[in-house]
Amino acid sequence: MDFQVNFRVNxxxxxxxxxxxxxxxxxxxxSIDLIYELGFEQFTFKKLAQEINTTEATIYxxxxxxxxxxxxxxxxxxxxxxxxxxxxxQNLSSSEEKLKIIVDLLTSELPESSGLNEYNKKSLNQIxxxxxxxxYLTKEVSEINKNEVFKPYKDLCAKIxxxxxxYNPRYKYPKSLSSTIIETAHQQQFFSINxxxxxxxxxxxxxxxxxxxxxxxxxKVLEN
Amino acid sequence: MDFQVNFRVNxxxxxxxxxxxxxxxxxxxxSIDLIYELGFEQFTFKKLAQEINTTEATIYxxxxxxxxxxxxxxxxxxxxxxxxxxxxxQNLSSSEEKLKIIVDLLTSELPESSGLNEYNKKSLNQIxxxxxxxxYLTKEVSEINKNEVFKPYKDLCAKIxxxxxxYNPRYKYPKSLSSTIIETAHQQQFFSINxxxxxxxxxxxxxxxxxxxxxxxxxKVLEN
DNA sequence: TTTATATGATAGTAATACTATTGTTAAGGA
DNA sequence: TCCTTAACAATAGTATTACTATCATATAAA
Numbered sequence: 001m002d003f004q005v006n007f008r009v010n011x012x013x014x015x016x017x018x019x020x021x022x023x024x025x026x027x028x029x030x031s032i033d034l035i036y037e038l039g040f041e042q043f044t045f046k047k048l049a050q051e052i053n054t055t056e057a058t059i060y061x062x063x064x065x066x067x068x069x070x071x072x073x074x075x076x077x078x079x080x081x082x083x084x085x086x087x088x089x090q091n092l093s094s095s096e097e098k099l100k101i102i103v104d105l106l107t108s109e110l111p112e113s114s115g116l117n118e119y120n121k122k123s124l125n126q127i128x129x130x131x132x133x134x135x136y137l138t139k140e141v142s143e144i145n146k147n148e149v150f151k152p153y154k155d156l157c158a159k160i161x162x163x164x165x166x167y168n169p170r171y172k173y174p175k176s177l178s179s180t181i182i183e184t185a186h187q188q189q190f191f192s193i194n195x196x197x198x199x200x201x202x203x204x205x206x207x208x209x210x211x212x213x214x215x216x217x218x219x220k221v222l223e224n
Numbered sequence: 225m226d227f228q229v230n231f232r233v234n235x236x237x238x239x240x241x242x243x244x245x246x247x248x249x250x251x252x253x254x255s256i257d258l259i260y261e262l263g264f265e266q267f268t269f270k271k272l273a274q275e276i277n278t279t280e281a282t283i284y285x286x287x288x289x290x291x292x293x294x295x296x297x298x299x300x301x302x303x304x305x306x307x308x309x310x311x312x313x314q315n316l317s318s319s320e321e322k323l324k325i326i327v328d329l330l331t332s333e334l335p336e337s338s339g340l341n342e343y344n345k346k347s348l349n350q351i352x353x354x355x356x357x358x359x360y361l362t363k364e365v366s367e368i369n370k371n372e373v374f375k376p377y378k379d380l381c382a383k384i385x386x387x388x389x390x391y392n393p394r395y396k397y398p399k400s401l402s403s404t405i406i407e408t409a410h411q412q413q414f415f416s417i418n419x420x421x422x423x424x425x426x427x428x429x430x431x432x433x434x435x436x437x438x439x440x441x442x443x444k445v446l447e448n
Numbered sequence: 449t450t451t452a453t454a455t456g457a458t459a460g461t462a463a464t465a466c467t468a469t470t471g472t473t474a475a476g477g478a
Numbered sequence: 479t480c481c482t483t484a485a486c487a488a489t490a491g492t493a494t495t496a497c498t499a500t501c502a503t504a505t506a507a508a
Contacts, residue, residue: 016454023455039363044495058455060497133357139263141418154421172424173437176412179422180441183411184404191403194365197378198403200396213397217404220445240485247486268464282486284466 007079012147013072016062024062026052028076029119031069036123040070040131070127071135071149076119077128078152081105085159095167099218102160106185107211129186157182168222177221181214188213231303236371237296240286248286250276252300253343255293260347264294264355291359294351295373298359300343301352302376305329309383319391323442326384330409331435353410381406392446401445405438412437 011017018024030051035043043066045059063069084105089098110121136150160181161174171177188199188210196202201209235241242248254275259267267290269283287293308329313322334345360374384405385398395401412423412434420426425433 021454041362045497046495055456055458056497057457057499061454065496130361133361136419137354137357137414138265145419150419154419157422173440174424175421176415176423176425176437177441179411179415180404180408183407187403187407188400190361191400195360195369195374195378197399198381199400200398201400213400216397217401217441217445220447221441223444223447245485269466270464279487279489280466281468281488285485289465 007076007083007152009072009075009079010147010149010151013068013075013149014063015060018062018072023052023054023058027059027062027069028073032073032119032123032127035070035073035131036120036126040066040134067135067138070131071144073124073127074132074135075149075152077124077132078156080110082152082156082159084111085156089163095163096219098163099167099222100215102163103181103185103211103215103218106182107189107214129189132186133183164222171222177218181218184217185210185214231300231307231376233296233299233303234371234373234375237292237299237373238287239284242286242296247276247278247282250278251283251286251293252297256297256343256347256351259294259297259355260344260350264290264358291362294355295359295368297348297351298356299373299376301348301356302380304334306376306380306383308335309380313387319387320443322387323391323446324439326387327405327409327435327439327442330406331413331438353413356410357407388446395446401442405442408438409434 009019016024018028027048030048031043034048034051038047045056045066049056049059063072085102088101088105092098092101109125112118112121138144157175157178160178164171164174164177188201191198192201192205192209196205199209200213206212233243240248242252251272254272255267258272258275262271269280269290273280273283287296309326312325312329316322316325333349336342336345362368381399381402384402388395388398388401412425415422416425416429416433420429423433424437430436
């Protein structure tokens, strides 16, 4: 299956829709590459402008600031992840299978399809792991949350919690467990690479480690 | 019990030991207040200097940059938390009790003792919740990790994983489970306040929620 | 053809994240 | 006692960041 997937990202995130022009698409594509390369703190609109041969002024016509760009990228990711969850889980009768698929999706790299202006999935993946929490860990969360900009994250969380409830309707914390496995998926991958002594994956560098840890954990928690 | 606790923080974090002078102690104390008040991004050495009636130049003699100050504060916190864990868990024979105490410590506010130049524990607590991951979620993690600056975190993690192994020696992921409950303790508290739909604590605002969630899942995971 | 819109080019500002220099004071050693 | 050193204050200065503003040009829509 190879088709174009697009999501309508909440308009309050941007000033001008980056999907509406070539330069806009270029902004997102190159932002993903640059944030991956430099880290979010060192990423600036000036560097981005140089990269895509335009000016800071132009980029500011699309986004208020770099935080909004990160928010846009993550909104896209959350929407895509929810789409993948829905898509891959449909027609499955076993709720155990559903949960396994979900854990796979959360801990594997995004599928690299061959669309033309596709984002670099490897970079996007690393951004999700290393930078995603910076999007809400800010003094202005409550303020920006008023515009529903975290809705795709909440929707993804709700979708996963449905599968959890299906597997065990008596479990009391389906949403917290969802957000925990989403965040833990990023964290344990980050720790495995950068601070392995915070994991049980030091040394061997088992690429399936996070997957195994979370799956083990999830089913034990949901056991009766 | 009311006594002075001090920890020797890794000297590579600072240029001049802030514990060695009044102004140094003032730097840490006021940094905690200001980072809490402004958030880490808006916190600057200029504002800090104004707050304590000194100059930027003086602060730069103690710390290379504000990231190091945050690292110092969190090192102190991790050391203190490990101390509390060791202290409160000693003499307990039941490993179940030990784990319950640990979860309590991770999800409650730090004890407010009455020492003189004590840090504001409420602010410190919020900093741990909202800012702690910024200390490692940076492109330079591996670089700064070489100086052992995350050792207190790893030690805390190791200490908790000992209690886990004691409770269930066959559990395969004690360290990952430790780091997961530490991080989840912060996350779920943050989400409860700021993005409650990512939790099962929306509306009611149960202050014991995070505690109950983590205790529930910890014992289910460690059950045989 | 007119007109609106998007972009490019350029300039400018306030704040940030530093570095450097110089002078004063106070403590410690000879 | 004098001499030295260290710590800090005061000040200045630089490069970069995070914007905002202005104006000219190209191009696509009316």
